[in-house]
Amino acid sequence: MADEALILADAPEPDPAGADAAPGDAAAGKRERSKAANRQAILDAARRVFSQLGYEAASVRDVIRGTDLASGTFYNYFKSKEELLEALQDDGARRFRPILRAEMARATTFEDFVTGALSAYFRFVVAEQNDAGVVAAHQAPWHADTPEMRAVFQEVRGAIAHTLGDARARSIDADYFAAACIGIAREVGARMLARPNPDIDGATKFCVAMILSGMDGLSKAPSTP
Secondary structure, X not given: OHHHHHHHHOOOOOOHHHHOOOOOHHHHHHHHHHHHHHXXXXXXXXXXXXXXXXXXXXXXXXHHHOOOOOHHHHHHOOOOHHHHHHHHHHHHHHHHHHHHHHHHHHOOOHHHHHHHHHHHHHHHHXXXXXXXXXXXXXXXXXXXXXHHHHHHHHHHHHHHHHHHOHHHXXXXXXXXXHHHHHHHHHHHHXXXXXXXXXXXXXXXXXXXXXXXXHHHHHOOOOOOO
């Protein structure tokens, strides 16, 4: 709270000229581009800082120091460090969605989809870690209820139904199964990233075997309402 109060105290005064600026598409477009750039700068800094210091140890001030922005600027975009983490995870989900859709388009069987999607996800998180270091963010609290994460869930659920076929899909609880697949990928991915030499192929094979063998057990499990 003291850290946040200090930052708020340092917040820049509103620009009186901005309130009287003449309206216009060009000016509005410039402001929107500037806001988007500032928000992205904060996200990029947060990836680096959370990796270097850990999510719990890092402060809002640490993040804003990693940008060229004034300290009070942070609160123009995010209410708290927790909201910043949600935005980071949402941004990652948004950028992964086209990759997931491409794997679904290529797959001809459920095994093809699971193998391709898992391998693509593990390559994605390794690349993220190499670029900015996101292992700390993976170990931070998980926020599944964001717009992009809900969209990823629906795409995984739809891909399961599509690649399994309608009859097989109706025999399982697709919501539970999609959630289980995502949970397995995330947790194994976090453990993989924590190792000195992440083994994408080994992690993919482990998860595929676990998911496919679990399908057999589902036929014996009691149905859910």
